[in-house]
Amino acid sequence: MKRIYSNIFYLLFLFQLFYAVTASAQTPEKILIKGKVIDQKDKLPVIGASVVEQDKDKRTVTGVATDIDGNFAIKVTNTANKLSISYIGYKTKVLDIGDRRVFNIVLEPAQGKILGEVQITGNKTVNNGTGMNIDERDRTTAAVTLNAKDVEELQAATIDQAIQGRLPGVDIVANSGDPGAGMSIRIRGTSTINGVTNPLIVVDGMPFETTIPTDFNFATADDQQYANLLSIAPSDIKDITILKDAAATAVWGTRAANGVLIINTKRGTQGAPSITYTFKGSFSKQPSAIPLLSGDQYSSLIPQEVMNVTGTPLNTFNIKEFEYDPNDSYYYYNYSRNTDWVKALTQTGYVNDNNLSISGGGEKARYFASVGYTDQKGTTLGTGLQRLNTRLNLDYLVSNKIRFTTYFAYTHSSTQANFPTSKNYGVLAEAYIKMPNMSIYEYDEYGNLTPNYFSPASNVQGLYKYYGASSNGVSIYNPVAMANAALNNTVDDRVTPHFNLTYHIVPSVLTATSDVQFDIDNSRNNQFLPQTATGRPITETTVNRAYDYDYDVFNVQSKTNLIYTPQLGEKSTFQGLLSLQTYDNKIVSQSIQTANTASTILQDPSADSRIQNSDLGIASGTTETRAVAALISGQYSYLDRYILNVGLRGDGNSRFGPQHRYGLFPSVSGRYRMSGEPFMKKFSNWMDDLSLRASYGQSGNAPSKDYLYYNYYTNYTSNYLGMSGVYPSNIQLNNLRWETVVGTNLGANLIMFKNRINIDVEVYRNRTHNLFSNNLAISSFNGFNNVSMNVGTMDNQGYEFSIFATPYKSSKWIVDFNFNIAHNENIIRSISPYYPNSSGNTTLNGSYLSLLQIGNPLGSFYGYKYQGVYKDAAATIARDKNGAPIYAPDGTPVQMRFNYPATNYIFQPGDAKYADVNHDGNIDYKDVVYLGNGNPKFTGGFGPTITFKSNLKLTAFFNYRLGGQIINGTKMITTNMYSFNNQSTAVLRRWQKPGDLTDIPRALYNYGYNWLGSDRYVEDGSFLRFRALTFRYNFNQSFVNRLGIKNLSAYVTAENLLTFTKYTGQDPEVGSSGTGIFSQVIDNSTTPPVKTYTLGLTATL
């Protein structure tokens, strides 16, 4: 912290210095100048016009205003300075002073246009965020820029939703459809396996913190998610650039190993105030879910399921849920329903987004201010989001040399989520498994429906167990009660002031900039688990459990740049950069968890409640990270054809021990503009640009946790015999070193027919050395189960192709088309012997095997081959290669067995039949075969934009994934008939008696091996999705003028209209679950993406 303050101090000092230096250059004597200002037309005096003495940098020295007669008198300090006379509505006059002492000035009224917006023309420049401005056409690295206009029609509440599928090599997958839930962003695959896979986000030149404390305890926001990106309103964004290759990201060093997302917000321009109002309103509907059994169908399945195991009918005397005895009114009324739990839990969602911005400015000061309000209701009961965000971007030009910029953003948001009963099983998942013959609300003994939720303490299906938000456990509760009565609210306030000073030390040669950014994020999460949702007796801690989690992030970052752009004559240009950066992030968190408040109305832990159990109590944490970096970088261009960029970055990070704290990361990249060569002249009539690019760069990645290089002792929360004990809580990591991504990229750009066709091709390889593994499993006799360690080398390699084209253009019609495709694969090149070489257990139901294969792409999984169902007793006899039955030495036929001798289950008629690959009559690990790979072969998107007379615009966008197999986990759990969970209607065709020919095995309660990991659940995950269709109309200027506004446009967007896929699950767009080498693509989602319809309106006053 101290260092940061001292940095700020230096900055202020720097300031003072400038003032002192310029002040000392002035001469003390003052000269009086008088005059009169009149209007050119009517010759009347101009009252209140400003008369200002300006030095050569246009810095104001002194200033006065004209009086009622238009007269003025000003004491100027230097006759070499100029006199500037200005008034709103008139052209500004700037006059030399010289020997003149009397000025009679005639001001010309300005034509209307003068106050209009200034059109800036010139090449689009790209800021890699560090401060250098490189023409996009001279870019040596792989990067893409997306203008916010491209995506403004989408109802996206966040920018990540908006860019989904629009940029090659950028893979964005929604984590959940609930409001406020984030998305996972992958730029060219994941270069790391330690969990931190998010790209670095740079807003207005400064890194923007998106990580949340690791002890953050909610299900919908783990560290994979970008929930915090919410705090930038999409309508405030000017453009987004994604840096993809390592040479581009190397300038950002640590934290940029996963790519960089650069966001610039809008700034004010000189001109009259321009007020823009945008409105977006949308509603969304959850498409119909997997058809589930009705109560009647369910209650005929369950007794059969049990009887198939025990051989005796279900004892409905004990298990009264299936008794249907009118004399037992409690069970009869409450357990004879046909409840559609999923339907009861869904609603029509809506989004209502309003944004008002004002921008403008004069010669000295410019402003952009916006205020926005979003109200969102999710499609699942009990979810929603309200957000209020404001932003003020101010530029003040002190002189031609000095400029201040401040960015000030404040966001307040409130998110309502469902109570996190466990990590993977939310209320909707519960609704899928909930017994459908049960009632939502309780019936009284006469059969009248009461308004009380029907939440029995337990029933045959199970009971509520508190597993905690991070576990995968399933517990049983009333999901409607949980969604309505339980609480999981987060209120977040974030303020981000960012100050920037630019000083042109030698104009257009040497520039210094200094940035300081403070980021204060306060968040409070409140959870409450009411007794009405769980039904548990009042003595248990799952009753009226209240949780309060509070965290504060204090982040200070600074950046000091020196940019050197010498004039080297016609032939060559050079830009050099020296940058010093500091980073300090401190997180303070505390939480309280109590249970058994007196009533479900008392929802805060501050109410009298109990904390005696070990799962309750209070906790707090403090953690701090610091980093420093120095960067030197330069770009040289010769003859506009040969362009070379070289950089070197040094990083220091407090997460490493002293031995490995600093890292040096070089980068080099170049561009050869072939089209500039003389021998290419003959193509110049149609070829605008043909360039080849090559780059090499390194960037370092620090671990995601602090203090790893200490072995520390932690207090137990409880005493032993009244004495307190401590224990060593971790392993001191002496050997942890930088995870380094070494990226190489080859690219080519081809621009033809006056920018009508723009092609970009990239081939890359990102090799990650010293791969971190956060929880590398180690043998527990070491006293710990896992350790963080550098374990190996991993490659991400692939290629990308994109084309932006305007195939047709006339005075009336413009047709644009863009297309992109990308391929990426993840390969382990070497790995520590400590690393386990497989994961998954094929002797257990529901589990697939993943193997670590060095040199092969990751994501492959293995399992059995499914061959349907043993139709009768004869079918269960083991057969040899030729199909002849196998006989035991005593002449009896051998039965098919599972995992002999350890498990030794004998297959029965109606059981799932797996391929006996080696024909030994035994299904075991020797019969496990390759089933697929979860990674898509290709991803991308395409779509046309058709514009008519610049009034009508139709945009369609498709995205796709090709190849890649998905494990349909939903199918697995909705057809396994292994528990008392509800099942899909597919089980209606299950095997029931010998001779049945079907693909669904018999129902077996908690027994048998009918749902082993097999190709039965593996499906092709390719899809083509009609992501969005937008129809926009810009109203005629004449019509708009009559309404007294400048611009007006309206649009309608429909999202997720259609998905073409062979996949039978709900949605083929599935991210891989779990991090690390063995992550498998398992679709546990039960909800398809919601269809959303949006109406939008933009008006500029």
Add this chain to the structure above:
Amino acid sequence: MRKFKIFKIFILTLLAASVCSCNKYLDLKPQDGITQQDFWQTKEQVQSAVIGCYTGLLTASSSGHTIPDFMFMWGELRADMISASSSSTLGSSNDELNVISDNILSTNTVTDWAAFYRVINYCNTVIDYAPNVLKTDKTFTQAQLNGYLSEALTIRSLLYFYLVRSFGDVPLKLKSTTTDNDLVQLATTPQKTVLNQIVTDLNTAEGYAVASYGTNAYDKGRVTKYTVNALQADVYLWMDRYADCITACDKVINSGRFGLVAGDAGWFNTLYVNGNSSESIFELQFDTQLLNPFYNMFLTSTKRYLAEPNIIEDFYGLDSNDDNDKDIRGADAAVHTADLTIWKYVGLTANTTRTVDISYAHWIVYRYADILLMKAEACANSGRGQDALDLITTIRTRANALTSNGSTIQGTDQHPDPTDVNGLTDYIVAERAREFAFEGKRWYDVLRNAKRNNYARIDILINTIAKSVPPDMQQSAINKFMDHNSHYFPIFQHELTTDPNLVQNPFYK
């Protein structure tokens, strides 16, 4: 250009200043724990590290089970006093049911030994670092250090003793893991070597340990000389070193500090409900801050286990005329006969249970009755049959064990000849089952007696299996048990995948 020069100087100083102060700036220390470099300075810190070893025994490990939970599961599940019926209303996991039915795979989480090695590492840390504190804290005496070392050594030995009895050969790690340089990939050490290490450590600990801390709770809850002796007796008995076992037992018996709690109306309350009785030698002390796992294991609707349905008839006998004439250790002590609830750790009186907030019954590791019966077993095997019978009688008398009268009373008395080692063994095993029902000892008692003299008494084990495994799996279970390797757990999958040097127990390969 003067401006420029000043600026240059300024930038250079800034650069220089930042380079110098970088290292300091980046050196951050955690605020929620004391680092090892700052720890191990005073005797108070040594004490809190030792107390940490005890607390470690009581807190749940990554598997979610505490060590007493494991001691119960390992000591009882495969034996015959737990109900084998896999009723769906119980909260026991499939893994637990599979252990009960002796269908154990290497993926079974019950065989996860991580909880034990976690605390072994705490003990190793104390043993490695505590002696250095003598240098920094001059008020710390050698005698105090020895006392602390004896506690760490004994806890470590106790845990290793559980491991070798459950797994056979296990990795033996005697050095602490502090940094990532200390990580090792060990092979298993033969059971015999581990036992010899335990014997060595216990001999050291015996010399170091205190006889009393001056407070009753401390004497029962922390390691004393007599804890060491009790453990020695158990280890020697397992190693068939009867003379050493008798010596160790006699040290406890002759100390005069222990005796049996009288078998009157207050017996259950004194011994189990209140704990720390005169009979107790070492028990793990749960309290209001740290509740025991038993409430959830035995009492709630998610309870994991029930007692074997015929436990009273099978083990304790009945007086069909007089309900009050009963073995005090059976009904309403070990088990609540009405619903087969395992009563020992959750019962408050004969018919009321503890509530969740007072669920802190201690876990008894050793008590005086155990010493007497261990001595009896050693005597029986070393030609002192009459001594053995006398000791059994002492235990039975206290407990009002039923004696058969041929008609109305179905008793549990046996009358082996003092020279009949087999008969004596059967009697002792049965008596131990009655005395230590659900105290996590049954399986080890059965296995110890079965394996003696090269599995001369494998029939004890087979008979147990026949009772504990569901009927449909009995035959295969009996076949499995003819392979002696099956008496030990498999090495948990996690360990095998992380350590190529570990070799799975051949039975589970």
